[in-house]
Amino acid sequence: MTIGLGSCIGLTLYDRDLRIGAMVHIMLPDSSGRTDRPGKYADTAIPLLISKLVEKGSRRSSLVVKMAGGACMFEYFGNNLNIGERNAERVRAVLAEHNLRLHAEEVGGKAGRTVAFYPDEGGKVTVRSADGAAHEI
Amino acid sequence: MKLSSVQIDAMQELGNIGAAHAATTLSQMLSSTVEMSVPKIKVVDVAQLAEHIGEEPAALVVFELQGEIPHGGYIIFYISRASAVRLTNTMLGLTDPDRSLNEMDESALLEVGNIMASAFLDATAELLGLVMLPSPPSLTIDMAHAAMESLIAQMQEEIDEVMLFSTELMCAEHRIDSDIIMMPESSMLQTFVDRLENLMNPS
Numbered sequence: 001m002t003i004g005l006g007s008c009i010g011l012t013l014y015d016r017d018l019r020i021g022a023m024v025h026i027m028l029p030d031s032s033g034r035t036d037r038p039g040k041y042a043d044t045a046i047p048l049l050i051s052k053l054v055e056k057g058s059r060r061s062s063l064v065v066k067m068a069g070g071a072c073m074f075e076y077f078g079n080n081l082n083i084g085e086r087n088a089e090r091v092r093a094v095l096a097e098h099n100l101r102l103h104a105e106e107v108g109g110k111a112g113r114t115v116a117f118y119p120d121e122g123g124k125v126t127v128r129s130a131d132g133a134a135h136e137i
Numbered sequence: 138m139k140l141s142s143v144q145i146d147a148m149q150e151l152g153n154i155g156a157a158h159a160a161t162t163l164s165q166m167l168s169s170t171v172e173m174s175v176p177k178i179k180v181v182d183v184a185q186l187a188e189h190i191g192e193e194p195a196a197l198v199v200f201e202l203q204g205e206i207p208h209g210g211y212i213i214f215y216i217s218r219a220s221a222v223r224l225t226n227t228m229l230g231l232t233d234p235d236r237s238l239n240e241m242d243e244s245a246l247l248e249v250g251n252i253m254a255s256a257f258l259d260a261t262a263e264l265l266g267l268v269m270l271p272s273p274p275s276l277t278i279d280m281a282h283a284a285m286e287s288l289i290a291q292m293q294e295e296i297d298e299v300m301l302f303s304t305e306l307m308c309a310e311h312r313i314d315s316d317i318i319m320m321p322e323s324s325m326l327q328t329f330v331d332r333l334e335n336l337m338n339p340s
Binding site: 003004005006007008027028036037040071072073074075083084110111112113114129130131 | 183184187190191192194199275277278279280281282283284285286287288289290291295297
């Protein structure tokens with residue numbers, strides 16, 4: 001369960017053969033060489049998740065990948081680019097580098113999202129907005 | 138950046154002066170008494186933000202701190218959605234506490250945020266001799282955590298910890314509870330600390 005994603009991304013990997021999964025909360029697209037918090041950046045979080053699952057015996061072909069988040073809640077201030085969009089783009093690119101297909105996504109828009117991941121229920125991923133009911137992606 | 142206890146005291150005093158001015162303007166807008174808490178300084182690890190800010194629906198009116206320091210961080214008027222309805226009801230002469238917020242409320246909230254942030258920054262800027270201007274406001278009414286996290290992600294300096302200066306403003310008569318939160322970039326924080334030290338120890 002990851003609460004209140006704005007521009008951040010909730011990314012889930014689920015192994016449908018072994019029925020295990022992993023989720024990460026990505027805040028920024030690029031680690032720029034930083035190694036102390038690999039889960040925070042798209043380029044380091046994705047290899048980390050893959051290697052953790054491979055350690056447990058997962059094959060890449062069994063992985064179901066879903067992402068949600070990447071909203072733009074504020075018209076940006078100053079000269080910052082839209083972080084949410086950049087996060088989502090980078091996740092797609094890094095997944096492609098690792099030959100992983102994205103099975104479902106719900107990204108962009110202006111509203112925050114809460115993401116829940118249920119590895120015990122077939123890797124179900126639900127997304128909810130502030131007012132809405134949870135729905136599966 | 139770690140602050141000494143003297144620096145924390147000084148920052149609390151700065152927050153106190155800013156929030157007192159913001160509270161006065163809120164009190165005038167509501168024609169009612171507004172009480173304020175002692176300003177709190179929290180150093181929050183970005184990975185643990187959820188322990189401090191939940192997913193309750195809230196309105197956030199956000200300003201970037203501009204002026205002498207071009208991207209100095211943010212000042213945020215934070216109010217739960219339920220309190221926001223009571224606030225705009227009071228301002229607009231409405232009574233239904235369960236209605237949803239519409240465009241009229243949004244512009245009222247922007248205006249309240251604007252007046253309060255300006256009062257806060259005027260007071261602190263005068264004390265420090267530092268020109269601080271609020272950017273045009275940006276409003277979101279959504280999950281509080283998502284909004285704060287988005288702001289932290291777009292800060293100029295990449296950080297693992299963020300320092301939040303927050304003061305609670307309460308109006309008992311209308312059951313309105315809000316916070317004014319300052320979230321400075323480290324360059325801004327350093328400037329605050331340096332100027333406050335000069336004030337305390339004039340050479």
